[in-house]
Amino acid sequence: MIRDYFIHISTWLDPFFLWYFSFINIAYCILFIFGAIKVFGRKKELKNEDLNSILQSDSLPEISFLVPAYNESQDIITTIDNLLNLTYRYKQIIVINDGSTDNTFELLQNKYQLIQIPNHFKQVLPSKPVRGIYQSKLFQEIVVIDKENGEKYDALNAGLNICNNHYCITIDADTCIDDKDFEDLVIPMFTSPKTIAIGAGVRIRNGCTLDFNHISTNYFPNNYLTAMQAIEYLRTFLMRQGWNEIGGNWVISGAFAIFVTNVVVQSGGFAPTFANDLEIVIRLNRVMHETKTPYKIDYLSDPVAWTNGPQSLKALGNQRRLWQRGTLESIWFHKRIFCNPRYGSFGFFSYTFLILGEALEPLVELLAYTYIIVGLWLGVVSLSYVVLLLAIIWGFIFIFTLFCLLIEELSYQKYPSRRSLFLLIWYSLLENFGYRQLTVIWRLQGFFMFFKRFGSIRKDSKSINESIERLVKKGKIQW
Amino acid sequence: MTSFATNAFHSHKIILFLLSVELVILIVLLLLIVLERIINSLREKNDLAANKKILELIIEHVEEKKQFDPKGDWEKIKSQEQLLNQMELFDKRLSGNEWDSLKKNIARAFLLPYARKLVKNHEWTKRMLAARCFALSPLPEDQADMFSLIDDPVFLIRRTAASAAMKLDNKEAIIKIIHRLSQEFLYTRFFYRDILLHEKSMPILKWIEEIASTEKDETIHITCLDLLADESFDGDFPFLAADMKSENPKIRLAAIKVHESNPQTNSSQVLVNSLQDPEEEIRAHAALGLQNFATKENIKHLQAALSDQSWLVRSQAAKSLKIIGENGIEILKKQNPELDPSAYEAAQYALELNW
Numbered sequence A: 001m002i003r004d005y006f007i008h009i010s011t012w013l014d015p016f017f018l019w020y021f022s023f024i025n026i027a028y029c030i031l032f033i034f035g036a037i038k039v040f041g042r043k044k045e046l047k048n049e050d051l052n053s054i055l056q057s058d059s060l061p062e063i064s065f066l067v068p069a070y071n072e073s074q075d076i077i078t079t080i081d082n083l084l085n086l087t088y089r090y091k092q093i094i095v096i097n098d099g100s101t102d103n104t105f106e107l108l109q110n111k112y113q114l115i116q117i118p119n120h121f122k123q124v125l126p127s128k129p130v131r132g133i134y135q136s137k138l139f140q141e142i143v144v145i146d147k148e149n150g151e152k153y154d155a156l157n158a159g160l161n162i163c164n165n166h167y168c169i170t171i172d173a174d175t176c177i178d179d180k181d182f183e184d185l186v187i188p189m190f191t192s193p194k195t196i197a198i199g200a201g202v203r204i205r206n207g208c209t210l211d212f213n214h215i216s217t218n219y220f221p222n223n224y225l226t227a228m229q230a231i232e233y234l235r236t237f238l239m240r241q242g243w244n245e246i247g248g249n250w251v252i253s254g255a256f257a258i259f260v261t262n263v264v265v266q267s268g269g270f271a272p273t274f275a276n277d278l279e280i281v282i283r284l285n286r287v288m289h290e291t292k293t294p295y296k297i298d299y300l301s302d303p304v305a306w307t308n309g310p311q312s313l314k315a316l317g318n319q320r321r322l323w324q325r326g327t328l329e330s331i332w333f334h335k336r337i338f339c340n341p342r343y344g345s346f347g348f349f350s351y352t353f354l355i356l357g358e359a360l361e362p363l364v365e366l367l368a369y370t371y372i373i374v375g376l377w378l379g380v381v382s383l384s385y386v387v388l389l390l391a392i393i394w395g396f397i398f399i400f401t402l403f404c405l406l407i408e409e410l411s412y413q414k415y416p417s418r419r420s421l422f423l424l425i426w427y428s429l430l431e432n433f434g435y436r437q438l439t440v441i442w443r444l445q446g447f448f449m450f451f452k453r454f455g456s457i458r459k460d461s462k463s464i465n466e467s468i469e470r471l472v473k474k475g476k477i478q479w
Numbered sequence B: 001m002t003s004f005a006t007n008a009f010h011s012h013k014i015i016l017f018l019l020s021v022e023l024v025i026l027i028v029l030l031l032l033i034v035l036e037r038i039i040n041s042l043r044e045k046n047d048l049a050a051n052k053k054i055l056e057l058i059i060e061h062v063e064e065k066k067q068f069d070p071k072g073d074w075e076k077i078k079s080q081e082q083l084l085n086q087m088e089l090f091d092k093r094l095s096g097n098e099w100d101s102l103k104k105n106i107a108r109a110f111l112l113p114y115a116r117k118l119v120k121n122h123e124w125t126k127r128m129l130a131a132r133c134f135a136l137s138p139l140p141e142d143q144a145d146m147f148s149l150i151d152d153p154v155f156l157i158r159r160t161a162a163s164a165a166m167k168l169d170n171k172e173a174i175i176k177i178i179h180r181l182s183q184e185f186l187y188t189r190f191f192y193r194d195i196l197l198h199e200k201s202m203p204i205l206k207w208i209e210e211i212a213s214t215e216k217d218e219t220i221h222i223t224c225l226d227l228l229a230d231e232s233f234d235g236d237f238p239f240l241a242a243d244m245k246s247e248n249p250k251i252r253l254a255a256i257k258v259h260e261s262n263p264q265t266n267s268s269q270v271l272v273n274s275l276q277d278p279e280e281e282i283r284a285h286a287a288l289g290l291q292n293f294a295t296k297e298n299i300k301h302l303q304a305a306l307s308d309q310s311w312l313v314r315s316q317a318a319k320s321l322k323i324i325g326e327n328g329i330e331i332l333k334k335q336n337p338e339l340d341p342s343a344y345e346a347a348q349y350a351l352e353l354n355w
Helices: A002-048 A051-056 A076-084 A104-112 A152-162 A179-190 A224-246 A261-266 A276-290 A313-333 A341-359 A361-378 A383-410 A418-430 A435-452 A454-473 B004-008 B012-063 B080-093 B097-118 B124-136 B140-150 B155-166 B171-183 B186-197 B202-214 B218-230 B240-244 B249-261 B267-274 B280-292 B296-305 B311-324 B326-334 B341-352
Strands: A063-069 A091-098 A114-117 A130-136 A142-147 A167-171 A175-177 A195-204 A209-211 A214-216 A256-260 A296-307
Touching: A002 A179, A002 A224, A002 A296, A002 A341, A002 A361, A002 A383, A002 B124, A063 A076, A063 A152, A076 A091, A076 A104, A076 A175, A091 A104, A091 A152, A104 A114, A104 A142, A114 A142, A142 A152, A152 A167, A152 A261, A152 A276, A167 A261, A175 A179, A179 A195, A179 A296, A179 B186, A195 A224, A195 A276, A224 A296, A224 A313, A224 A341, A224 A383, A224 A418, A256 A261, A256 A296, A261 A276, A276 A296, A276 A313, A276 A341, A276 A454, A313 A341, A313 A435, A313 A454, A341 A361, A361 A383, A361 A435, A383 A418, A383 B012, A418 B012, A435 A454, B012 B080, B012 B097, B080 B097, B080 B124, B097 B124, B097 B140, B124 B140, B124 B155, B140 B155, B140 B171, B155 B171, B155 B186, B171 B186, B171 B202, B171 B218, B186 B218, B202 B218, B218 B249, B240 B249, B240 B267, B249 B267, B249 B280, B267 B280, B267 B296, B280 B296, B280 B311, B296 B311, B296 B326, B311 B326, B311 B341, B326 B341
Parallel strands: A063 A091, A063 A167, A091 A142, A195 A296
Antiparallel strands: A114 A130, A130 A142, A167 A256, A175 A296, A195 A256, A209 A214
């Protein structure tokens, strides 16, 4: 009986799995081609940027770095020193101590000799109460906001409230910037009038060293987990280059993102979700389309930021669950974009792929694994079908990773040592056995977390949509 | 019994084909990665050798004051781009008559003819090469080409061409650059400002002053004011009087900045009057500018500005009082938290921070 039923559904499921994963692979191929073109185009630009004249400039604008910090006593000083020592001179570093329970604030206070300054900033965006605003006596570009604990989005909103500069850069407290690569960003950042947000490459920092504000990867990767995350980042960021060219990106990594401050503030700031980096980019795309404001969101391939990846399976699992939950939340907030021609290629391609190819992928993959196991047990699914399916799912991902490494070799060469290159190739072969399945499980747990707090998500969704409607009534966004 | 669809895929040929294709791609990719490393190291070696040759030739000519002969070893240099790269590197380090004369000769013999061919090239990297050649050692006869590159759609080319046009040292070029600057997006303008102000050349500032006094277009006029505000030089700008009466706050702000950095005979009074301007940014700049006119009367005005409704103005007034020195600091210390808490707050802020 079960067998007959299984045979019946397999007439649908067999081709479904093959077509679904082939569709994703074809999309990846297209993204890869466009991504590679973008990377090489950017390399040409870099060859022609005269950085000496930029660094000698006396008239460049000030940029604000927003660094939300919750219990970051281990990294915060390194991160702030890294920012302070950037060759780009015109900067304001806004650290938001988000009610840390460790000694993050005390460390900042002692190291930079903070003194309290009057709080005359307008609270345009709501955030948890601010206990005090401090400025460093030693480096006046450092401003510290001490506030009650909210989430990262709340800290960022508090930072936006005091940010007066045209551009702000959100950066994680455990992320470092490679000075040379940051210099390369200055021209594209300042010379694109329609650009409201810019993303750049983020890489895994574990096992790397920061020598005079320059990242050295000679001893990278230091373990299996680091390598796995590095491979994922390489693939993801190349794909984002591709999305940049064909449909617009749905995310700019929160570890390092450049925004036009005024546009983010007008759009309502960061939303209450763990994937606030993804949500803000979807919202900006939506608001700009709805208000018919010409805009551009750019993703540069330059590997500028190096972030600490989780070092234990538990921490990594937690991160992936929250990412998945956040992705689903953001999709729910902006569900009206799905397949909606009003939002141009973003609504039609990017957002559709976000749902079908990204958010739902772990569900389909789990279903495929279950189908294979049950089918083999019942003797319904043949071994050759299994090989075919795995060749499509696993074989392709290995090829895709190697392509990414090749592009890396032909462009930025951030992993110059033979050891690093060999280990990355070796680990990308191993990725399909264990690590991939683990991420599927974590992401599925993210689904459960999403449904568990669905009530409050609906409330947040309502308020976000109402605020967007109010904004749209005001007309075009000005900046 | 197996399912319908599974049967359809039973063909071992398809699976074998797919796996073989994947395997071939994998091997090719691995080979490409290895090959790329080998080619890269070979290319580096070749480039090093070619660069060494150019370097030796340049040193030979500069140090030994050898006569430049375009038909000697120079002709053997195959890549104009490599020659340009090396010339640019030397140009950052060398100066003096010998170097200038060699630079001019090399540019005339090899780089400028090459640049002229590339000005209209459809590839932007080639046009960029043309702009770089012009920027190294421009000739007046290439002015039209440079001007066309200043209007190029690619910013990097526009900027480099502007830098080349600056070296022509004529008013026409300055006008062209200022017009371009005025058309650019807000932050792109900074790069042109640097080009115009980098040399701190008096004739250039005088030309800018002339353009400011005759220009009717508000955007271009503001651009000129902005440039004049960046440098201090001996000049009397009669047009500022009309600017201060303008209804456009952007013009008033730009004009007050000129008063700040280029004191005029009436600047002190203008700054004091501007403390009453409806725009807080203008009032703040007036407070900032008054630190250069530390008369007893002006200190009183700054003291009054400590009670301004805007924090920006209060903090700038406090900052100016601190910078003025003893007299100003005394006023800051005298502030009473009970009489005027906001003035006291601004005073404390200034006293605590190390300006």
